[in-house]
Amino acid sequence: MIEVSHLTRQFGSLRAVEDLSLKLEPGEILGFLGPNGAGKSTTMKMLTGFLVPTSGRISVFGHDVGDNPISAQEMIGYLPEGAPCYEDMTPETFLNFIAEIRGFRDDEKRRRVDDVVKKMSLQQVLHQKIETLSKGFKRRVGLAQAIIHDPKVLILDEPTDGLDPNQKKQVRDLILGLSKDKIVIISTHILEEVAAVCSRVVIVSEGKLVVDCSAEELEKQSRFHGAVTLILPEDVDADLLRSQIEPLSSVDSLEVSGTSITVFPKDNRQIFSVLSGLLTQQGIAPESMFQEKGRLEDVFRQITTGESA
Amino acid sequence: MSHLVAIVKRELNSYFVTHLAYVFILIFLILSGVFTFYLGNFFERGQADLAPFFTFHPWLYLFLVPAISMRLWSEERKSGSIELLLTLPIRKFDAVAGKFLAAWIFTGIALLLTFPLWLTVNYLGEPDNGAILAGYLGSWLMAGGFLAIGSCMSALSRSQVIAFIVTGLVCLLFVLAGFPMVLNLFEDWVPMIVLDALASLSFLAHFSSISKGVLSLQDVFYFVSVIVAWLAATMIVLEIKRAS
Numbered sequence: 001m002i003e004v005s006h007l008t009r010q011f012g013s014l015r016a017v018e019d020l021s022l023k024l025e026p027g028e029i030l031g032f033l034g035p036n037g038a039g040k041s042t043t044m045k046m047l048t049g050f051l052v053p054t055s056g057r058i059s060v061f062g063h064d065v066g067d068n069p070i071s072a073q074e075m076i077g078y079l080p081e082g083a084p085c086y087e088d089m090t091p092e093t094f095l096n097f098i099a100e101i102r103g104f105r106d107d108e109k110r111r112r113v114d115d116v117v118k119k120m121s122l123q124q125v126l127h128q129k130i131e132t133l134s135k136g137f138k139r140r141v142g143l144a145q146a147i148i149h150d151p152k153v154l155i156l157d158e159p160t161d162g163l164d165p166n167q168k169k170q171v172r173d174l175i176l177g178l179s180k181d182k183i184v185i186i187s188t189h190i191l192e193e194v195a196a197v198c199s200r201v202v203i204v205s206e207g208k209l210v211v212d213c214s215a216e217e218l219e220k221q222s223r224f225h226g227a228v229t230l231i232l233p234e235d236v237d238a239d240l241l242r243s244q245i246e247p248l249s250s251v252d253s254l255e256v257s258g259t260s261i262t263v264f265p266k267d268n269r270q271i272f273s274v275l276s277g278l279l280t281q282q283g284i285a286p287e288s289m290f291q292e293k294g295r296l297e298d299v300f301r302q303i304t305t306g307e308s309a
Numbered sequence: 310m311s312h313l314v315a316i317v318k319r320e321l322n323s324y325f326v327t328h329l330a331y332v333f334i335l336i337f338l339i340l341s342g343v344f345t346f347y348l349g350n351f352f353e354r355g356q357a358d359l360a361p362f363f364t365f366h367p368w369l370y371l372f373l374v375p376a377i378s379m380r381l382w383s384e385e386r387k388s389g390s391i392e393l394l395l396t397l398p399i400r401k402f403d404a405v406a407g408k409f410l411a412a413w414i415f416t417g418i419a420l421l422l423t424f425p426l427w428l429t430v431n432y433l434g435e436p437d438n439g440a441i442l443a444g445y446l447g448s449w450l451m452a453g454g455f456l457a458i459g460s461c462m463s464a465l466s467r468s469q470v471i472a473f474i475v476t477g478l479v480c481l482l483f484v485l486a487g488f489p490m491v492l493n494l495f496e497d498w499v500p501m502i503v504l505d506a507l508a509s510l511s512f513l514a515h516f517s518s519i520s521k522g523v524l525s526l527q528d529v530f531y532f533v534s535v536i537v538a539w540l541a542a543t544m545i546v547l548e549i550k551r552a553s
């Protein structure tokens with residue numbers, strides 16, 4: 001379990017993190033969101049003992065990071081922002097070094113290194129200097145060192161930043177494939193990622209925690225939650241249809257852009273069947289029609305800037 | 310202990326894979342040769358000892374050691390790998406001492422590679438090999454002092470260039486502290502006791518007897534204290550950076 005209580009961090013006159021409290025149980029995958037400079041990385045640096053909090057405490061499975069950093073750090077695997085490594089080393093020598101520091105010797109060390117090399121598909125670059133590797137491989141080397149000791153807590157600062165879609169999927173699969181007794185904290189800008197892997201979402205803005213809920217709950221906060229979007233064939237008169245949808249009692253409002261119409265329900269009512277009934281009646285076959293789960297981008301913007309899309 | 314060994318191994322390796330090692334050793338050997346034979350009048354003196362070789366070591370170290378020490382922490386801070394290193398479950402002492410030891414062992418290797426000079430004096434005459442050994446040990450200890458200062462300066466800045474220059478300046482102060490030129494400056498208005506303290510801080514004062522082959526316990530103790538003090542300062546600097 002991780003317990004963060006009243007964490008505050010001051011850089012000069014700037015308050016990067018302010019009175020942040022958080023409790024995490026094993027099995028949770030936390031998406032740590034917020035605009036750039038909101039204090040995500042600073043918080044992660046304090047969790048891992050790299051920075052000292054100005055005030056507040058952090059405990060990792062009962063080990064206080066301030067009083068007993070080494071015991072806490074033994075349980076943590078950390079991928080810092082940008083996945084820094086010793087670039088003059090090869091993945092092989094680098095991972096062996098990390099394994100040694102993590103206390104593995106001989107056969108166990110070899111087994112651990114082989115294991116993460118396989119997991120991260122690093123075989124083909126094993127003897128190349130890290131500085132010559134592509135961004136994707138570098139990131140994988142960074143992830144490999146973070147999971148080599150099978151840590152109970154995994155802290156990943158923007159693990160998929162700068163990766164191509166295939167690599168992103170690989171990293172997500174890796175996170176989802178971790179055993180369920182771990183705590184994973186991921187910071188990211190990519191909101192689809194949160195929906196894809198995270199069980200819980202925390203949003204920070206200007207150093208303060210503003211949202212703490214599940215990914216689904218967050219989607220529900222979107223004004224798009226429950227809305228229905230229709231994509232119409234080009235020969236349909238959207239304005240005419242609009243005049244027919246607007247008077248419906250369950251409809252609150254609608255937005256037209258080109259051939260797509262988004263209809264917002266009143267009081268979270270189900271409007272899908274009503275609309276499809278109306279379309280059948282009118283003899284219109286839409287190219288597609290779907291109910292929105294909610295747009296995270298929209299909620300994110302709403303929460304962090306106070307305006308919506 | 311095993312952490313310390315792992316860090317020393319990694320650091321030492323990185324000297325040799327980056328070719329820094331070979332360039333440094335080459336320059337060190339060439340310059341020590343130039344100093345010994347041209348400036349030190351090795352042959353003209355007609356004495357079978359290595360005094361002309363050792364005498365110039367403080368000056369040689371003045372710009373060669375900062376070149377090694379500047380990367381100790383600045384490079385880690387610049388590349389961000391310091392975040393990796395300092396979040397591994399190791400004591401700060403292991404990181405600081407490990408990096409220092411690797412650099413120190415490395416300068417030891419460079420020093421050992423000057424052995425042809427030792428062969429030469431043994432070929433030409435019958436030198437006091439005990440005195441030569443003392444000279445080597447003393448020179449290595451002094452290099453350690455320079456390196457420890459460099460370690461601290463490197464921890465202060467993320468720029469290797471700044472680390473290099475500041476290290477050079479601080480080392481120069483330590484070398485010159487015992488120089489008559491500097492001491493004369495203070496002579497008239499500073500109490501004798503301060504003057505003595507200042508002079509006793511000097512690398513030069515402690516090294517001059519060593520370079521003649523006299524390795525006294527007092528001088529050894531001096532250089533060891535310098536190393537310990539500056540490594541402690543390095544740890545303090547790292548701790549301050551963690552909190553500020």
